[in-house]
Amino acid sequence: MAVLKKIRSRWWSQSDSAPEFPTIPESRILPADSRYDIRPLTISQIDECWRLDQRCFVDGEAYSRDTFEYLLTAPESVAYRVVGANGLMVGFVIGLIEPDHTGHVTTVGVAPDHRRRQLATRLMVKVEEGFRRRNVRLVRLEVRSLNTSAQKLYLTLGYTITQRLPKYYSNGGDGLLMVKSLT
Ligand SMILES: CC(C)(COP(=O)(O)OP(=O)(O)OC[C@H]1O[C@@H](n2cnc3c(N)ncnc32)[C@H](O)[C@@H]1OP(=O)(O)O)[C@@H](O)C(=O)NCCC(=O)NCCS
Numbered sequence: 587m588a589v590l591k592k593i594r595s596r597w598w599s600q601s602d603s604a605p606e607f608p609t610i611p612e613s614r615i616l617p618a619d620s621r622y623d624i625r626p627l628t629i630s631q632i633d634e635c636w637r638l639d640q641r642c643f644v645d646g647e648a649y650s651r652d653t654f655e656y657l658l659t660a661p662e663s664v665a666y667r668v669v670g671a672n673g674l675m676v677g678f679v680i681g682l683i684e685p686d687h688t689g690h691v692t693t694v695g696v697a698p699d700h701r702r703r704q705l706a707t708r709l710m711v712k713v714e715e716g717f718r719r720r721n722v723r724l725v726r727l728e729v730r731s732l733n734t735s736a737q738k739l740y741l742t743l744g745y746t747i748t749q750r751l752p753k754y755y756s757n758g759g760d761g762l763l764m765v766k767s768l769t
Contacts, residue, residue, distance in 0.1 A: 618704070618708060619703050619704065619705075621670065621671050622668050622669065622670055622671075622676070622700075622703070622705060622708075623668070623669045624666055624667070624668055624669075624708055624709065624712050625666065625667055625669055626665065626666060626667075627658065627665035627666050627667040627678055627679075627680065628658060628665070629655070629658045629659055631658075631667060631675060632651065632654050632655060632658055633651075634674075634675045635654060635658075635667065635675060635678050636649070636651050636654050638675055638676070638677075638678060638695065638697060639654070639678070639693065639695055641695075641697060641698065642695030642696065642697065642698075643695065645730075645757070646756065646757060647730075647755060647756070649693065657680045657682065657692060657693075658680070660682060662682050662683040662684070663680065663681070663682055664680075664681040664682070664683065664689070664713055664716035664717060664720070665678070665679065665680040665681065665713075666678070666679050666709055666712045666713060666716070668696070668700075668705050668708070668709060670700065676696065676697040676700040676705065677694075677695060677696040677697065677700065677705045677706065677709055678693070678694070678695055678709070679691065679693070679694040679706075679709035679710060679712070679713045680692050680693050680694075680713075681713045681716065681717060681725075683717065683720055683722055687721070687722060687723075688722065688724045688725065688726055689713070689714070689717035689722040689724070689725040689726070689768075690725070690726055690727065691710070691713060691725060691726070691727040692727075694706055694709055694710065694713075694736075696709075706739055707739065707742070707743065710739070710740075710743055711743075714766075714768060717768060718768050722768060723767065723768050723769050724765060724766070724767055724768065725745075725765065725766045725768060726763060726764065726765045726766075727740065727745070727763075727764050727765075728751060728754065728761045728762065728763055728764070729761065729762050729764060730755060730759055730760070730761060730762075731750065731759065731760040731761065731762050732759060737762065737764075740764050740766075743766065744766050745764040745765060745766045746764060746765060746766070747762050747763070747764050748763050748764065748765050749762070749763040750762060750763075751763055
């Protein structure tokens with residue numbers, strides 16, 4: 587994911603109307619691991635979330651605390667965290683409902699020692715449910731072209747790559763725009 591201003595300008599300049607995409611059933615999702623609980627993420631968890639983000643995004647793309655403050659206080663924010671048995675946050679997802687009413691997944695991360703336990707999958711399903719409740723019909727996100735693990739996660743959940751975003755990231759790396767219809 588990347589700086590919000592950049593994300594928004596790319597999107598608004600390139601899409602006038604939402605295209606149609608097939609919805610892929612979520613039946614692939616395994617039974618939830620009961621050691622973990624998914625809860626709302628609010629501004630009161632900002633420091634824990636910010637620290638976890640820095641452990642997740644080691645490529646220089648971690649968000650600043652100010653960005654988290656914006657994301658977690660915006661009225662159009664839809665955010666969840668995963669909590670382990672010891673009560674500590676081990677994953678998070680933050681979505682925003684954009685002015686054109688698309689759902690925008692701005693960031694998702696899981697602590698390195700808790701990966702491959704379907705936690706990001708559960709977070710994504712949860713944020714999509716939150717979007718649906720607010721009548722969002724299309725979700726989008728950006729992912730590094732080299733981040734094949736995240737791309738696999740999104741493809742599994744029914745997202746489709748629709749566009750390459752050259753030099754999208756601050757280090758010059760390309761991004762991919764992925765979208766999913768919730769209808
Ligand atoms: C990407 C990330 C969120 C995935 O979290 P996770 O909880 O491990 O993901 P899940 O367990 O739900 O994975 C679901 C599926 O995605 C794919 N996947 C996830 N991580 C993968 C990896 N490292 N290699 C290959 N496939 C992977 C697999 O298909 C996986 O299903 P499987 O485990 O049954 O094979 C996590 O690796 C992370 O925080 N990375 C750093 C931050 C980041 O890149 N965020 C995304 C930015 S766009």
